[in-house]
Amino acid sequence: AKKPFVAINCAAIQSTVLESELFGYEAGAFTGAEKRKLGLIEIADGGILFLDEISSMPMDIQAKLLRVLDEQAFRRVGGTNLIRVDVQVLAASNRSLTKMIEEGKFRDDLYYRLKVVDLHMPPLRERKEDIPELVGLFIRKNNQQMGKNVTDITQRALEALTAYSWPGNIR
Numbered sequence: 001a002k003k004p005f006v007a008i009n010c011a012a013i014q015s016t017v018l019e020s021e022l023f024g025y026e027a028g029a030f031t032g033a034e035k036r037k038l039g040l041i042e043i044a045d046g047g048i049l050f051l052d053e054i055s056s057m058p059m060d061i062q063a064k065l066l067r068v069l070d071e072q073a074f075r076r077v078g079g080t081n082l083i084r085v086d087v088q089v090l091a092a093s094n095r096s097l098t099k100m101i102e103e104g105k106f107r108d109d110l111y112y113r114l115k116v117v118d119l120h121m122p123p124l125r126e127r128k129e130d131i132p133e134l135v136g137l138f139i140r141k142n143n144q145q146m147g148k149n150v151t152d153i154t155q156r157a158l159e160a161l162t163a164y165s166w167p168g169n170i171r
Contacts, residue, residue, distance in 0.1 A: 003047030006040045011053035018061055020077050029078025039076060041068060045085045054114075055093040055100055059107065065089075066110045089114060125166040132158060 013021055020029075024039030041049060051057070057065070068074045073084045091114050100106035124130065135158065139150050 004044050005048045005050065006044035007050040007052060008040050009052045011056035015058045015061070018057065019064070022061070023064070023074055023076055025077035026079040029076070033078065036076070039074075041074060041085055041087060042076075042083060044087045046087070048088045048090060051089060051091045053093060054091040055095040055097060055106060059105075062107045062110050066107060066113060069110075069113050123166060123168075128162050128166075131161050135161065 008021060010018065020033075020037065020039070022039050022041055024037045024042055025033050027033055027035050051065075064074070068085070069089065072086060073082045075082060097106050097111050101108045101111055124134075135153055139152070142148065143150055
C-alpha cells in the first residue's frame with residue numbers, strides 16, 4: 001500500500017513521446033533533452049505501473065516493454081546503463097487484444113506475458129443490478145470527501161439511473 005502506483009494513459013500520449021515517458025531519457029539524448037528525466041517505469045519501481053489503453057501502444061514500444069517484463073531491466077533513451085526494476089504491471093484496454101493480435105496490431109508474446117490474471121469487467125449496461133450498490137458507494141465516498149451526510153437518493157432517481165442505456169462504462 002505504501003509503494004508507488006503510477007498510471008499512464010497510453011492513448012493520450014503521442015507515440016513519439018510515449019517511449020521517453022515510460023523509459024525516461026538521458027541529457028543530450030535528443031534536441032531539448034537538457035537534463036536526465038526518470039521514466040514512469042523507474043518511478044514505479046517496487047510498486048505498480050498501470051498502463052491504461054495499452055491497445056494504443058505502438059508495436060516498437062510493445063517490444064521494449066516486453067523486454068522490461070522479461071529482464072526486469074531497461075535503459076533510458078540515450079543511455080547505456082542498465083536500470084533494474086521490480087514493478088508489477090496492470091494493463092487495461094477497451095478493445096479486444098486477441099482480435100488485435102489476429103490483425104497484427106498487438107504482440108501476442110506481450111499479451112501472454114501480461115495475462116497472468118485476466119479480469120473481464122462487463123459494462124454497466126450488462127449489470128444494472130449493481131447500480132444501487134454503486135450509488136451507495138458513491139454517496140459514502142462523496143459524503144466523506146465533501147463533509148456531507150446524504151443517506152440515499154429518491155426511488156425516481158434510482159429508476160432513472162437503471163433505465164439509462166450506459167453506452168460507455170464507469171471507472
